[in-house]
Amino acid sequence: MKTQKLYKAKKISKTLVAVLMMAAGLHAQSSSAQQSIILRVMELNKLGLIGGSLKLTIDKIHADQFAPTPAVNANTTLVWTSNGENKKITVASSNTNPKYALRAAPQEMSPGAGKAASVVSFSDNKNHDFIVGVNRSAGKCVIQFTAAADVKQGIGIDTHVITYTITSS
Amino acid sequence: MKKSLVTLALAGLSILIVESASAQSSAAQNVTLTVNTVYKISTSGNPSSMTVTTGTAGTDALSSVSDNSTTYSITQNFGNTVKVAANLDAALAAGYTLQINMASTKGTSAGTMDISSATSGSAVDVVTGINRGADAGQMVTYTFSALASAGMLSSTNKTVTFTLTN
Numbered sequence: 001m002k003t004q005k006l007y008k009a010k011k012i013s014k015t016l017v018a019v020l021m022m023a024a025g026l027h028a029q030s031s032s033a034q035q036s037i038i039l040r041v042m043e044l045n046k047l048g049l050i051g052g053s054l055k056l057t058i059d060k061i062h063a064d065q066f067a068p069t070p071a072v073n074a075n076t077t078l079v080w081t082s083n084g085e086n087k088k089i090t091v092a093s094s095n096t097n098p099k100y101a102l103r104a105a106p107q108e109m110s111p112g113a114g115k116a117a118s119v120v121s122f123s124d125n126k127n128h129d130f131i132v133g134v135n136r137s138a139g140k141c142v143i144q145f146t147a148a149a150d151v152k153q154g155i156g157i158d159t160h161v162i163t164y165t166i167t168s169s
Numbered sequence: 170m171k172k173s174l175v176t177l178a179l180a181g182l183s184i185l186i187v188e189s190a191s192a193q194s195s196a197a198q199n200v201t202l203t204v205n206t207v208y209k210i211s212t213s214g215n216p217s218s219m220t221v222t223t224g225t226a227g228t229d230a231l232s233s234v235s236d237n238s239t240t241y242s243i244t245q246n247f248g249n250t251v252k253v254a255a256n257l258d259a260a261l262a263a264g265y266t267l268q269i270n271m272a273s274t275k276g277t278s279a280g281t282m283d284i285s286s287a288t289s290g291s292a293v294d295v296v297t298g299i300n301r302g303a304d305a306g307q308m309v310t311y312t313f314s315a316l317a318s319a320g321m322l323s324s325t326n327k328t329v330t331f332t333l334t335n
Contacts, residue, residue, distance in 0.1 A: 079227030
């Protein structure tokens with residue numbers, strides 16, 4: 001009788017150990033590994049032009065006017081992206097002494113992507129502020145060129161290479 | 170008389186044989202074999218630093234960069250429902266995205282997963298249904314991207330933790 005009890009006790013304890021072992025095996029276990037990553041974003045400023053070279057021809061005049069009708073072209077779009085702060089876009093012409101008046105005005109600005117500066121007249125080859133307040137944004141605007149001439153200036157050709165630059169304010 | 174001596178000798182031999190047979194003995198041992206649950210995951214090292222250096226004018230999303238120079242290996246004997254989850258030590262700021270893609274032959278890769286906001290409490294499953302066994306040298310691909318509107322990011326160290334679990 002005593003032997004039987006001892007046998008039962010041993011059996012129960014063995015079963016208990018087995019159950020505990022199984023439970024340990026079934027319990028959520030895990031292993032982990034780690035990697036270290038270095039992330040960086042450099043300052044970058046990008047400008048692009050949509051629309052190629054353009055030609056403005058002044059060839060209309062009304063009889064009652066002293067000046068020919070200005071030629072207007074708005075087929076160029078300026079696009080930009082900058083992740084920097086306090087940037088501006090300037091514009092300059094390669095023509096140091098143009099015969100005829102040429103103006104450029106930014107229009108249809110992307111909201112929040114900068115602010116149009118004043119209309120630029122290309123009378124020299126200096127940089128002029130074109131768009132200011134560019135802060136961490138991507139934007140675009142249409143550039144409207146206007147060429148004007150006086151009758152007294154006669155006929156001729158002006159050539160401009162227009163350069164846009166994004167720079168710190 | 171001679172016959173009696175032979176009989177006696179045979180009887181003596183029989184006793185010796187019986188004694189020899191009764192000298193055999195046996196012993197038993199209980200051998201308990203146990204294989205515990207094994208989960209192991211490791212990586213081959215750290216990826217190269219990832220730097221966003223360019224973009225397209227007029228587009229807020231800058232050009233992303235990738236790294237697939239590291240691998241991971243796993244061994245597990247638990248079952249066929251094991252998975253790998255990934256998380257960062259801290260979430261990335263808004264406008265920066267870190268994605269991960271972990272190849273697998275023993276399980277199912279979740280594909281390219283965004284772990285930018287995955288922290289220890291919100292790890293993202295990247296491989297699921299991993300079968301028992303080992304899967305070594307599987308490629309880990311990171312893709313880092315940023316928006317121009319998020320600004321620059323000075324060199325930032327992030328720790329990615331991979332957890333192999335059921």
